[in-house]
């Protein structure tokens with residue numbers, strides 16, 4: 118990879134990105150009319166996004182360039198079925214890996230992501246784009262693990278590691294915190310969380326446990342604890358309506374923080390799983406407080422102690438989910454509704470949310486502190502260590 122990175126890090130203006138995209142075989146696009154919608158993206162918008170790419174002045178970095186390449190290929194050709202290039206064919210091998218990593222995400226989803234990503238790069242350079250600034254607060258950095266867009270008064274934070282089922286890495290935790298800070302300040306009325314690909318999120322990325330810093334396991338646990346505390350705090354303090362559009366299965370911390378959202382819409386394909394004891398860990402995201410409160414102790418214990426996985430309908434019956442939609446109409450029904458909600462008076466919405474939450478804020482912060490303290494201890498335990506190792510060695514799945 119080092120050799121490849123060197124090759125790809127040639128000056129931006131020396132058309133490396135363009136070579137990644139343009140020199141690749143681009144089949145003629147088989148769309149019906151230029152105005153036909155492709156999951157919200159028209160052929161024209163896709164073509165415009167292609168055009169905008171060549172206007173970028175700054176090199177967005179190898180990782181982003183590879184992502185653009187992969188999305189383009191997926192959008193125009195579908196999943197990668199070409200033979201894997203040989204080991205010594207470094208550049209084509211990383212390009213192939215990037216495309217392959219998108220798995221089976223549908224072409225319309227890839228087109229949408231391609232337009233979102235290009236739009237965010239253009240916006241980051243101060244250009245005009247309907248897809249506004251995917252920038253971390255106060256910096257010009259584009260997100261590596263998220264797609265953040267603002268449209269129709271809605272800021273959408275899309276977890277964007279579909280090949281890893283949107284598992285949350287340390288980098289991604291930090292980016293989500295930054296994206297929430299940014300969304301709290303921007304002009305949008307609603308903030309929406311969703312996932313790219315077939316999963317909503319598979320929870321904490323277990324590779325986070327394998328990156329042991331200099332101070333050993335204890336330092337790793339303490340740093341992880343501080344990050345988690347900050348992460349959950351960002352949800353507790355979020356000032357505007359926060360909505361989860363749960364597009365597929367959800368695991369771990371992506372489920373527990375749902376108790377801090379204002380609305381949770383789920384496709385019927387979604388499941389909700391918090392396998393903490395299975396992993397030698399304990400509850401977080403304030404779920405030790407919000408779950409018993411919303412569903413009663415008996416049902417909360419079944420989830421948080423005994424790893425019970427809920428279907429979307431069960432989660433809705435227990436109050437964790439607001440409403441369940443058929444998978445085939447999920448996106449269109451939910452977004453139609455959200456666009457209408459975003460037209461409501463923003464101050465009234467934010468103030469009403471704050472009234473509902475204000476009684477609980479202090480308690481939620483205390484719960485967060487207590488959960489983090491317990492988890493730091495758990496992360497140093499043999500029970501946790503053995504569970505994580507068995508995931509990587511035996512690929513023990515949930």
Ligand code: COA
Pocket residue numbers: 280281282284285319320321322323324368369370392393396508513514515
């Ligand atoms: N941490 C790290 N990697 C993860 C992950 C996680 N939480 N969830 C998924 N992945 C990775 C897989 O290792 C796999 O990587 P690979 O392609 O390099 O082998 C990739 O994402 C795709 O996942 P895969 O397991 O092939 O998909 P699946 O549909 O068969 O199973 C899960 C999906 C989520 C059930 C399974 O990956 C799993 O059990 N993950 C662990 C979830 C977990 O324990 N989360 C923490 C909760 S506290």
